[in-house]
Amino acid sequence: MEFLQQLVNGVSLGSIYALIALGYTMVYGIVKLINFAHGDVFMVGAFIGFYSITILDLGFFPSLLISMVTCAILGVLIERIAYKPLRNATRIAALITAIGVSLLIEYGVIYVRGAQPEAYPGDLIPATSIDFLGVKVSSQSLMILGTSVVLMVLLQFIVHKTKIGKAMRAVSYDMDAARLMGINVNNTISATFAIGSALAGAAGVAFGMYYTKIEPLMGIIPGLKAFVAAVLGGIGIIPGAMVGGLLLGVIESLVSAAGFSLWRDGVAFVVLILILIFRPAGLFGKNVREKV
Amino acid sequence: MRKKKLAGIFMSFMMAAGVLAGCNSSSTSGEKDGETIKIGANLELSGGVASYGQSIEEGLKLAIEEINKEGIDGKKLELVTFDNKSDAAEATNGAIKLISQDKVSAIIGAATSTNTLAQVEIAQKNKTPLITPTGTNSTITFKDGVLNDFVFRTCFIDPFQGTVAANFASKDLKVKNAAIIIDSSSDYSKGLASSFQKSFESSGGKVVAEEAYVAKDTDFNAILTNIKAKNPEFVFLPGFYEEVGLIIKQARALGINVPIMGGDGWDSPTLVDIAGAGSLNNTYITNHYSSGDSDPKVQDFVKAFQGKYKDKSPDAFAALGYDTAYFLADAIKRAGSGDPEKIRKALEETDGLAVVSGNLKVNENHDQVKAAVILEYKEGKQEFNTKVNP
Known part of the structure; x- marks a missing residue:
């Protein structure tokens, strides 16, 4: 029974990672850039959600929407200002820029509002626990899991069934050829960043609801873990990010359950190293053409 | 080139003006020499644990106001505050500034153990008493069998x-x-x-x-x-x-x-x-203390604090800041002067001084032997449960 409970703990932790990893993997799939600022967009999303709940007095879903829209705009701005001028530069230059953007957002937020933590109001979504076979599942973790699954399906739909999705896949496959075919590459990349960042915003609000506490540096560790999750599932592959996130959450919970709670973060990165050595393309990494 | 030179001259003027202004403000603030005793407060007024330092400062200011109504043998206390920004390096700088520039008789602070430890060496070297209101780590006053004889605390460990x-x-x-x-x-x-x-x-x-x-x-x-x-x-x-x-x-x-x-x-x-x-x-x-304690000393303090700070309820940090001022004032009274060495001796001899957070008694490790309170949370409010004497 205890093992089952730990599995449930792991899945609810993992669904947060999965939610962040979806955006990571999408951006990587299109521009081959590891957007380290993604974790900080997640943080900004959490704060925007918080302020629209407390200051504008809105409910959960309107706040979620506002946060997603603002983060989408922020994502596009980041891409246009910081990454676009470097599109033909070396990948390491873009990577370093991404780290710079990440620090800029973190300390910009601290400059504007200080470093003190904020607590999400607890009465937006009833926090009841459901007893199932002696295992306690909180309604909030079910909500987060549900949100990630729905968003993943939606993403798959956008990428595979819509015109913009087709454009994304084309740009991902060959940017120059796509341009020759009359696809507006700049708009397609912006759309990718917008969707990815909106997902990060949603994850931020969900995180705030579930864990209550938000602060300006909250994006760093979940961002890195989501990166591990994305690589674990195969970076650039949408279902891979989902599975990678859940798997990582379960691994971490089981490590803590075995009495090594202080090793938990270490193990997450050991997983990254192992996967890079033995299966660099990730668990879902066979199907190269489906990258998006 | 020329512009740069001009800017340089301008800058040096500005800096000189700044230094002069600094001198000015520190020399005009006291009344006459000999009538005031300067006390430094090196506190976390901004940064990560700003709420701790701000509370202590409120308590300190209230106590000094009360003490100055009567004065200590005709002398008044003057508080010189320094904001260490919740940073250990800044706390060290603050201790140096308070001792060498402001020439204080004693320093109060800091709120956290880490920022207090950052000042211990300076206080010891310059033979200036340092009292932390809330630094509970035992190594602040006594480490590896060596007593920091100029360092004291108002809280338990x-x-x-x-x-x-x-x-x-x-x-x-x-x-x-x-x-x-x-x-x-x-x-x-x-x-x-x-x-x-x-x-x-x-x-x-x-x-x-x-x-x-x-x-x-x-x-x-x-x-x-x-x-x-x-x-x-x-x-x-x-x-x-x-x-x-x-x-x-x-x-x-x-x-x-x-x-x-x-x-x-x-x-x-x-x-x-x-x-x-x-x-x-x-x-x-x-x-350390509860505002719900029925002890008349506590209730008088709560009333005075709320009178000065618009019905704000004093937390433990404010109470210990308040107590620290009285701890020091009592020692200065017995020392009979603002001489740091005499104050140190008087602080060391404190035995049974009744303050808001209990009775102060300095033991051989310069720690306090005093009561703790147990508080229970009821619907988000701290309620006084019991008081435990050592």
């Missing part, structure tokens, strides 16, 4: 809190087995945990589970599930409010409904926001 919590658990709550959750990145937490374990086991209790986390973790479900499986009757959780709030919230959601107890690190309004008032029911902390 960490091991005492753990002992008080253990006695409360075994005698008042009558629990037989307990679980401990430690913040392994904090010496404060480890110190409290080990003294709790020692006292709890010596009074016949048993520690059935011990789990650890590090600061800034957010998900504690896995370790809490382990603890739940051991069925403890009590959980000891010495940590700081950010993580403690999350742990309590997640513990209650997993169905751990036993009493949870911690130390003064919980004491912040943010704790209630994070954990939620409902989850905090059936939790206790050890603290």
Whole structure:
């Protein structure tokens, strides 16, 4: 029974990672850039959600929407200002820029509002626990899991069934050829960043609801873990990010359950190293053409 | 080139003006020499733990106002404040500035153990008394068998809190087995945990589970599930409010409904926001003082504080800041002058001075032997439970 409970703990932790990893993997799939600022967009999303709940007095879903829209705009701005001028530069230059953007957002937020933590109001979504076979599942973790699954399906739909999705896949496959075919590459990349960042915003609000506490540096560790999750599932592959996130959450919970709670973060990165050595393309990494 | 030169000249003028202005403000502030005694306050007025420093400053200012009504043998106290920005390096700079520029007779501060430790060497070298209102780490005054003879504190020390919590658990709550959750990145937490374990086991209790986390973790479900499986009757959780709030919230959601107890690190309004008032029911902390204590001395202080600060309820930091001013004023009175060495001697001889947070008595390690209070959280409010004398 205890093992089952730990599995449930792991899945609810993992669904947060999965939610962040979806955006990571999408951006990587299109521009081959590891957007380290993604974790900080997640943080900004959490704060925007918080302020629209407390200051504008809105409910959960309107706040979620506002946060997603603002983060989408922020994502596009980041891409246009910081990454676009470097599109033909070396990948390491873009990577370093991404780290710079990440620090800029973190300390910009601290400059504007200080470093003190904020607590999400607890009465937006009833926090009841459901007893199932002696295992306690909180309604909030079910909500987060549900949100990630729905968003993943939606993403798959956008990428595979819509015109913009087709454009994304084309740009991902060959940017120059796509341009020759009359696809507006700049708009397609912006759309990718917008969707990815909106997902990060949603994850931020969900995180705030579930864990209550938000602060300006909250994006760093979940961002890195989501990166591990994305690589674990195969970076650039949408279902891979989902599975990678859940798997990582379960691994971490089981490590803590075995009495090594202080090793938990270490193990997450050991997983990254192992996967890079033995299966660099990730668990879902066979199907190269489906990258998006 | 020319522009640069001009700018350079301009800059040096500005800097000179700044230095002069600085001199000006420090020399005009006192009345006549010999009639005021300068006291430095080196506090966390901004930065990460700003709320601690601000509370202490409020308490200090109130006390000095009261003391100056009568004066100490006709002399008045003058407070020189320095904001160390919650940073240890700044705290060191502050101690140097207060001693060498402002020529204070004693320094009060800082709020945290780390920022106090950063000033100890300066105070010792310059033979200036340093009193921390709330630095509970035992190495501040006494380390490796060496006493820092110019350093004092107004609060009790960490091991005492753990002992008080253990006695409360075994005698008042009558629990037989307990679980401990430690913040392994904090010496404060480890110190409290080990003294709790020692006292709890010596009074016949048993520690059935011990789990650890590090600061800034957010998900504690896995370790809490382990603890739940051991069925403890009590959980000891010495940590700081950010993580403690999350742990309590997640513990209650997993169905751990036993009493949870911690130390003064919980004491912040943010704790209630994070954990939620409902989850905090059936939790206790050890603290320095409670505004709900019926002791007339406490009630007079609360009334005076609320009169000065618009009905704000004084927390433990404000009370200890207030007490520190009286601790020092009493010593200055007995020393008969602002001479740092005489003040040091008088501070050392303090025995049984009644202040808001109990009776001050300095022992051979320069620690205080004084009472702790136990507070219970009820619907998000701290309520006075008992007072424990050492």
